[in-house]
Amino acid sequence: MSENVTQLHGGCHCGAVRYKAQHQRKWGEALVAHACNCSICEKVGYLHLIVPAINFRLEQGEGDLSCYTFNSGVAKHYFCRHCGVKPFYIPRSNPDGYSLNARCLDTIPQGLEVEPFDGKNWEKNAKELAHLSEVAKD
Numbered sequence: 001m002s003e004n005v006t007q008l009h010g011g012c013h014c015g016a017v018r019y020k021a022q023h024q025r026k027w028g029e030a031l032v033a034h035a036c037n038c039s040i041c042e043k044v045g046y047l048h049l050i051v052p053a054i055n056f057r058l059e060q061g062e063g064d065l066s067c068y069t070f071n072s073g074v075a076k077h078y079f080c081r082h083c084g085v086k087p088f089y090i091p092r093s094n095p096d097g098y099s100l101n102a103r104c105l106d107t108i109p110q111g112l113e114v115e116p117f118d119g120k121n122w123e124k125n126a127k128e129l130a131h132l133s134e135v136a137k138d
Contacts (some may be wrong), residue, residue, distance in 0.1 A: 006031060008049070010105040012080035012087050017061030019088060021051045021100060023109075030113045033102040038119030040070070040077065044086060047102035047114060056088070056098040093126045 003024050011018040023031065033047040040046070061080070068077040076090040087104035091097070102112060118125050 003027060004029070006109050008051075008100060008105055008109070009107075010087055010100060011061070012064075012083050012085040012104065014080060014083035014085075016064040016082050017080045017085075017087055018059040019100075020057050020059055021098070022055040023049060023051050024055065031109050031111060032113045032115055034117040035114050036117045036119035038122060041119055045103060046086065046099075048091070048117070049100045049102045049105075049112075050091070050094055050097055051100060052097045056100075092122075 004027050006023045006025075008021045008023060009019070010021075025031065031049075033049045035047055036042070041048075064080055064082060065078045066081045068079065069075065070077075072092060074095060075092040077086060078089050079086040085104060086101060088098050088100045091099045102108065102114075
């Protein structure tokens, strides 16, 4: 089955951190970002667009990033130390991938759908997010 590949470019507010990525999905599948209601995502308005690590490249700003961890310490929440914006992170549900903040993309892809994700009950629902990264790898 053929794939639909979306080229993504984004970064933080001040421009110190820049990345590019590719989101792959099966032809005909919607491009979906998830609005999580967990304690951190809800506060910052994060919209998750998950890509495998092999499809992500930090173009600039490695030295401008700070990392925040909490709870299990598995997720690596990266944010720009200058402007405070979190353009991407390594999620606990997909430690071999990146969650891009769709709000930090240079251009929101046409037809991007936003679906809710119940992160307040993360343990119960994390398998759904892990499945999404497996689909992205196929």
